[in-house]
Amino acid sequence: MDKEELIGLFSEAFPFWGKMNDIDKETFIRSSYHKSFRKGTNIHDGNECTGVILVKSGSLRLYLLSDEGKEITLYRIFPGDMCMLSASCVLSTVTFDVFVDSEENSECVVVSGCAFEDLSRRMPEAKIFALEAALSRFSDVMWVMQQILFMNMDKRLAIFLLEETAQNGTDTISLTQEQIAKYMGSAREVVSRMLKYFSKEGLVEVSRKGIKVIDRKRLSVLSH
Numbered sequence: 001m002d003k004e005e006l007i008g009l010f011s012e013a014f015p016f017w018g019k020m021n022d023i024d025k026e027t028f029i030r031s032s033y034h035k036s037f038r039k040g041t042n043i044h045d046g047n048e049c050t051g052v053i054l055v056k057s058g059s060l061r062l063y064l065l066s067d068e069g070k071e072i073t074l075y076r077i078f079p080g081d082m083c084m085l086s087a088s089c090v091l092s093t094v095t096f097d098v099f100v101d102s103e104e105n106s107e108c109v110v111v112s113g114c115a116f117e118d119l120s121r122r123m124p125e126a127k128i129f130a131l132e133a134a135l136s137r138f139s140d141v142m143w144v145m146q147q148i149l150f151m152n153m154d155k156r157l158a159i160f161l162l163e164e165t166a167q168n169g170t171d172t173i174s175l176t177q178e179q180i181a182k183y184m185g186s187a188r189e190v191v192s193r194m195l196k197y198f199s200k201e202g203l204v205e206v207s208r209k210g211i212k213v214i215d216r217k218r219l220s221v222l223s224h
Contacts, residue, residue, distance in 0.1 A: 001034040001109065009109060013054055013082060016125035024119055031115035037102035046097025049089035049113030052130075055081050058106025061183075063099050072148070072185040075140040076103065078167075084133040087113040090120055091134050148185050157194050158223040160184055161204065165213050174210040 006029050011017045020028070037043055043060065044050040053060065055077055062074045062085060077083055084091065085098045090113060120127040147156045160180065164173050173180075177195065181188040195211065198204045203219055205212040213219060 003029055006032060006109070009054065014126075014129065016123065016129055019125055020119070020123070024123075028111065028115055028119070031112035033110055035108050035110055037106045037108065039102060039104045039106075041102045042099065043102060043108075044083075044086040044098070044100035046088075046099050049117070050086040050100075050110065051113040052087045052090075052111040052116055053083040053100070054109045054111070055079050055083070056107040056109060058108075059103040060106060060108075061101050061103050063101070063182075064096065065099055070185070071099075071182050072144070073183045074098070074144055075137060076183075082133060084130055085137070087111075087116055087130070089113045089117045090127075090130050144185070153186065153190060153194055154197070155223055156184060156186075157191065157198070158203075158219045161211065161213055162216070162219055162223055165216075171213045171216075172210050173213075 007025075010025075010028065010032075017025070037058070043053065046065075057079050059076055059078050060083060061076050062083065064072045064074065066072075083100060086100050088098075116126070116130070120130055147159065151159075157180075160183070161173065164175070165171055175183075177191050178188045181191040184191065195204065195206055199206050201218075203213070203215045203222075205214055
């Protein structure tokens with residue numbers, strides 16, 4: 001990725017870009033790199049300051065990992081989105097470990113955490129942006145926790161299926177039941193049992209190709 005492309009990307013992604021001096025801009029550019037991640041690659045393991053990740057194509061998944069190995073998906077990010085929680089050195093107030101995986105083959109631009117941290121110490125606008133970017137995602141995290149703690153599994157699965165089809169623009173979801181369980185912070189057996197119930201009720205159709213939503217209206221009623 002050449003310099004002009006990076007400048008265009010950063011000017012759109014960072015509202016403080018126009019206020020940076022030429023030296024800081026040059027440092028930012030030199031400290032950034034284009035990276036291709038294959039599907040399933042772990043990008044950030046929570047123990048280091050990977051940096052700020054801008055997604056150009058593909059998608060990434062952010063999740064928590066328990067000592068027993070159970071995963072809870074916090075949210076996913078798509079082209080045009082930014083991952084700020086992977087820059088832990090910038091967000092010292094975030095004390096929990098967040099893991100980031102590439103859900104599919106993805107193209108990203110990574111801004112060095114050290115470069116961003118140095119800028120945020122000297123430029124309040126950069127620090128405020130980092131905090132606001134992280135804070136904006138906590139509503140997604142709270143929504144996930146609310147579902148896990150307070151919602152029945154049938155309602156949670158209905159919400160997941162509707163959100164997934166809306167995101168992909170198709171009625172067929174090409175995810176395994178194991179993947180769905182991982183995204184929902186549940187067990188595959190629980191998801192499988194609920195999908196069988198949904199299929200029996202005529203809400204979905206389950207096949208080797210994936211899960212096809214048949215009755216969106218009834219799923220919508222179930223999700224409320």
